[in-house]
Structure formats: structure tokens, C-alpha cells
Amino acid sequence: MMNEKKLLDYAKETLLIEISEAKKMLMRLNDSIVLACRILLNCSGKVIVSGIGKSGHIAQKIAASLASTGTPSFFMHLADALHGDLGMIDVKDVVIFISYSGQACELDTLIPLLSENCIPIIALTGNSSSSLAKAASCVLDIKIEREACPMKLVPTSSVVNALMMGDALTITLMRQKEFSVDQFARFHPGGRLGAKLYNRVSQVMRVGGNIAKVCLKVTVMDAMCELNRTGLGLTAVCDPLNNVVGVFTDGDLRRWLVAGKSLSDPIVKAMTVPGYLLEEDCRAFVAMTMFHKNKIHAAPVVDIRGKLVGMINSHDFHQLDLN
Structure with missing residues (x-):
């Protein structure tokens, strides 16, 4: 009969062992990772990440992470390297080998060949x-x-440590290179992540009759009606040339009424100047981040000349699943 408490205990014990081993690795971390980063930063070719068995699976992940964060790299299976793939390694490259024991027979054959060509390992x-x-x-x-395995046979803690060390190396290089969101987006143009990073405000903004807009000559009442019409929580206030000179928000309206001021007053007395504006070529993900940072929920979108071309609020980001 299944003992559900034991199942939960087994799972917790596994995680506790792996976490404990990872913490010990943190305490041993030293200047070796600085040297590894220096070697990789000075690499004028590619980074080849290799391993066999479970280490091979980890090597594939590390190679993919490096490649997606600005360090050209690919995975090579140790066995394949002995059967022709070694020709893919050039003297300008660097090889990362993952092997917990460090004694795989394939390594004994490969290492001398790499050493002959002075390829860093x-x-x-x-x-x-x-x-x-x-x-x-x-x-x-x-x-x-x-290992977390009670038989001390299944690679568990050792695999987690290899993965974490690879991540530490990847992110350290990424930060040193000041790898930007725009660069990351170029490597991830497709799928959900591509939508999150690559699309621009112009692709999700509201246009035409869905824009909340009033001219400089209207009253607070007129602006309030425009707020009510679109439900965006904000209306742009524009001059005769369609330049955005200010914004009027739901918050502005509440503060105006609480102060006991008249709805017949001109909008120029109640609007916020200049207001927060978004450029149409801004990345949607960056725009959403700025919304959170500035604690706003909507903004007019302008072109390079500052003219109103659209409007966007926080709900519009959901269609790209940016949260």
C-alpha cells in the first residue's frame, strides 16, 4: 500500500541533499571561474561544450544558454567527436568538458589531440x-x-552542481559583456519569448477611434467625456499640429473634483504636463517595465516628431502575454 507521507519525505530529502551540496560548491567557488571567464572572453572562435551520459545532457543546456546570451557555442557529444566531429573544432576555439570523474576513456583520446593544437580546455x-x-x-x-540517490549510483547532486556552475559561467559572461535586452531579442524572435521581447509598442497600441484625444481648447467636462468613451484611464491633450502637450488621467479628474474645482474650467488648468509618453518603436517588454517602474497604467504613443500615433494601457500587453 502506498504511503503518501513517505513519498513526500523522499522528495523533500532529495531536494535537501541537492541544496546542501550546491551550498558547499558556493563556498568552494574561487578565482578559477574568473580564469574561465577570461579564457572565454578572449576566445576569437567558438565554445564547444562536451560531455557524455547525464553530463552530455547538461552540456547541451549550457551550450544553448551560452549561445543565446552572446557567446557563440555548440554541443558536441564525446563519442561523436571521436568519429569525425573533431573536425568541427578549430585552433581559435575553447572546449568545455563536463565529466564528474574526469576519467572517461573518450577524454584520454581527445585531450592529447586538443593539446597538440593548443586549444584551451x-x-x-x-x-x-x-x-x-x-x-x-x-x-x-x-x-x-x-548523491541524492540512496544507492549513490544515479547522478543527481553532481548533475545539479554541473548545471549550476554552467549557469554561473553563462550569466557572469553575459553581464560582463553587458548583453542587452535588444541583443537577447534578436536571438529569440519566435514563440512566446519572441513576442515578449521582440514586438514593439506600435504592434500592440490602439489606433484610430480607439485613441483618447482632446484639443487644448476643451473643458475638463469634455476631457471627462473622452475618458468615459474609451475607458483607457487617460486622454492625450494635443495642439493643432497633433503634438502631445499633456495628459489628463482618471487620477487628475478625481483630484480636480476633490479640490472642488469646476468641470467648465479649461483642460489646460487640470492636465498633467508633459505626462509620460512612449515612442512607437519602443520594445513592448521595455514599455511594460517602465509602466511598473513609474506606476502608470496607460500612455500616449508618439512618433519620432512627438506627434500622437496611438495609445496603450497595461491591458494591451496581455495579448502578448508579457507578464
């Missing part, structure tokens, strides 16, 4: 006395005291 290993560690230009220590 970065090793992610838990065995600092292994042949891999001794041949490497830099060793990143992923050592563990125990």
Missing part, C-alpha cells in the same frame, strides 16, 4: 586529480559528498 569536474583536471587550462570544482 575548461573542465567541470569533481575530481581534481583526474587526467581531465590535470590537462585543463582551468578547473571548475563541482565536487559533492553524496
